[in-house]
Amino acid sequence: MEQPLSGRDLARSALAAARAKAQARGAEPGVRKRAKATDFTQNPRRRRWSGSGADPRDPQPLGRLVSRLSAERGWGARLADGQVFGQWARLVGEEVAEHAQPVSLKDGELTVQTSSTAWATQLRLLQGQLLTKIADAVGHGVVKRMRIHGPTAPSWRKGARHIPGRGPRDTYG
Secondary structure, three states, rough: OOOOOHHHHHHHHHHHHHHHHHOOOOOOOOOOOOOOHHHHHEEEEEOOOOOOOOOOOOOOOOOHHHHHHHHHHHHHHHHHHHHHHHHHHHHHHHHHHHHHHEEEEEOOOOEEOOOOOHHHHHHHOOHHHHHHHHHHOOOOOOOOEEEEEEEOOOOOOOOOOOOOOOOOHHHOO
16 A cells, blocks of 8 residues: 655655646746736736726725716716805804805705895895805805895785685774
C-alpha cells in the first residue's frame, strides 16, 4: 500500500507540473513575460476596483446626490417652491413672518394671508422689497408677484342651501 503524500511532496509535484506546462508552452520556467498595456484594460462594466481617480461609485456628499436626482427627475421648480414655505421667516424677517404666512404658490404668484388689515397694507407697500429678497435667496422667477390678503370676515352661511339676503340682520325690526 502506498503512503499518502505529505504537504512538502504535494508542493514539489505541483511545482514540477507547472514547470512542465511552462516548457510545453515554450516559456522559460520562473520568468514572467512582460505584460502589454492592452492586457490591463478591461471592460469598464466588469472592472471591480475604483482606482485613484474619481469614479461614480465613490461616496458622494448627500447634497450633490439630491441635487443631481432632482435635476434628473425635473423636481427643481417644486423644490424652489418648497424653499419659499420652508424658509419664510428667514426670507421676510421674523417680525413679518409673525403676522403673515404664505398660503399658496401657483404660476409664480405667492398668496400671503396676514393677521390684520394693517399688516396687509404694510406688506403691499413692502411688496417690491420682499420680492427682491425672495428672488435673491430662492432664485429669480420662482415668485413673480404677490397677492396679499387680510383676515377673512366670518361667514354667516350655514348648511348646504343658501338664500341670498342681508344675513342675520334681515329678521330684525
